[in-house]
Structure formats: structure tokens, C-alpha cells
């Protein structure tokens with residue numbers, strides 16, 4: 001039987017997933033990758049379960065139509081609100097031999113090992129926080145760990161509008177970090193549970209007491225993918241390996257190219273596609 005081979009798909013509501021792609025391609029440069037940012041419909045963080053599920057499924061189907069057998073949902077909000085339903089309900093129908101992986105489980109698997117006090121702060125979008133996905137997943141791997149969550153609804157708009165390094169961003173960084181710390185003085189580890197937030201890393205780190213570690217997801221997700229491909233040679237075989245990367249956006253490609261460098265660290269060329 002012929003195996004359909006294709007690139008690995010990497011998806012986010014906008015630019016954030018590029019912070020994950022950057023780490024994935026650094027660790028696994030041999031694979032081909034397609035990135036899709038649903039910029040026309042970003043942000044997902046404040047949208048309903050149904051809407052995020054509907055948008056994410058459409059994007060996953062787009063990757064499948066382009067020959068991808070493996071798609072990484074490099075967006076916490078979409079991982080929290082859509083992934084399980086796609087894996088359980090849709091995949092058996094639209095792609096029984098295909099796989100869609102998220103960013104929450106790989107982070108939950110390791111985050112407890114960073115903390116000495118066993119008190120972890122999760123900073124994410126409203127959607128990620130209200131889904132309770134992190135407390136539920138972390139409990140499976142670290143039952144003793146206490147998880148404190150803080151929604152940071154202004155951070156993605158600040159980043160998407162390139163205002164994150166300006167003084168205006170300080171107000172919201174201070175506000176949300178203080179709100180998190182007010183929940184527990186024992187927090188010693190903070191996970192940036194939104195793929196956009198690494199762009200605010202320096203400000204977040206500076207706003208927190210120095211003993212608190214701030215953890216970003218890109219490297220964690222990259223290692224987890226490497227491990228997955230080793231454990232699943234049948235999936236590895238379906239991924240082409242020519243070291244190529246292509247970038248797609250559902251909004252204007254010139255805008256995407258201008259902003260993407262901030263997240264990916266290198267200039268890129270993008271194409272606009274229509275989805276939905």
C-alpha cells in the first residue's frame with residue numbers, strides 16, 4: 001500500500017505558533033513544515049468553545065488537504081478548546097491515519113519537574129484558563145502540584161499590534177503578574193501558556209521576583225515531537241524530509257511577512273489562503 005507523505009503542519013490563530021516552529025525546526029531541521037496562521041480570525045483567546053473548535057477544524061482539514069499526516073496545534077487556546085473533540089470525533093472520519101497533537105499535554109508532562117515548592121502559575125488566554133485544561137492535565141502527571149491560573153486577555157492584542165515592547169505594555173504585565181502572585185506566595189515557576197507570550201518574556205521576567213522561573217513552551221514542544229516521532233516510526237515515515245518551510249496566512253501576506261520575523265527570528269515569505 002502506498003503511504004501518503006507530506007510536510008508536518010504547524011498551526012496557530014496568528015503569529016504565536018512561529019515561536020514553537022522556531023524551536024521545532026532548530027531541533028528537527030530535516031523535516032518539511034507548513035505553517036498556517038489564521039490571522040483573519042485571530043484572536044481565538046476570547047472566543048467561544050464552538051467558534052474555536054469550528055475554526056481549528058477547518059484549518060486542520062486544510063493541512064490534510066495539503067498532504068500533511070501530522071499537524072501540531074501550536075496554540076494553547078485551540079489545544080484547550082478543540083483538540084480533544086477533533087482527535088476523538090473528527091479524526092476517525094476525516095483522517096484515521098492522521099494525527100493532530102497539541103501543546104498542553106507536552107507542557108503538563110514536564111512542568112511539575114521545574115518547581116521546588118510545587119506551586120505553579122499558568123498564564124494564558126481567557127479561553128485556555130477557563131477550559132481548566134492545564135490543572136486537569138498537570139494533575140495526571142504531578143498529582144501533588146498546586147496550579148494557579150491567570151488570564152491575560154490584553155497580552156495577545158498588545159503583541160499582535162506590535163506594542164509589546166512599549167511602555168503601555170508594562171501596565172498590563174504588572175497587572176496580570178500581580179494578580180497571579182496574589183493567588184499564592186509559594187509560586188516558584190510560571191509557564192507562559194500562550195505561544196505569543198515569549199515576546200513579552202523580558203517584561204514578564206522583570207515584573208516577577210527573581211526566584212520565579214519563567215518557562216516558555218517552544219523547546220518543550222520540540223523535544224516532545226522528537227520523542228513522538230521516535231516512538232511512532234509509522235508517523236515519521238509519513239513526514240517528508242527535505243528541510244523546507246512554507247508559510248501561509250488567512251490574512252494579508254505582506255503584513256504577515258512584516259510581523260512574522262519578530263516571532264520566528266528570520267525573514268519569511270508567506271502566501272494568503274482562504275479558509276472557511
Ligand code: DGL
Nearest residue numbers: 016043044045076077195
Ligand atoms: N497563541 C494562542 C495561544 O497559544 C492565542 C492567541 C489568540 O488568542 O488567538 O493560546
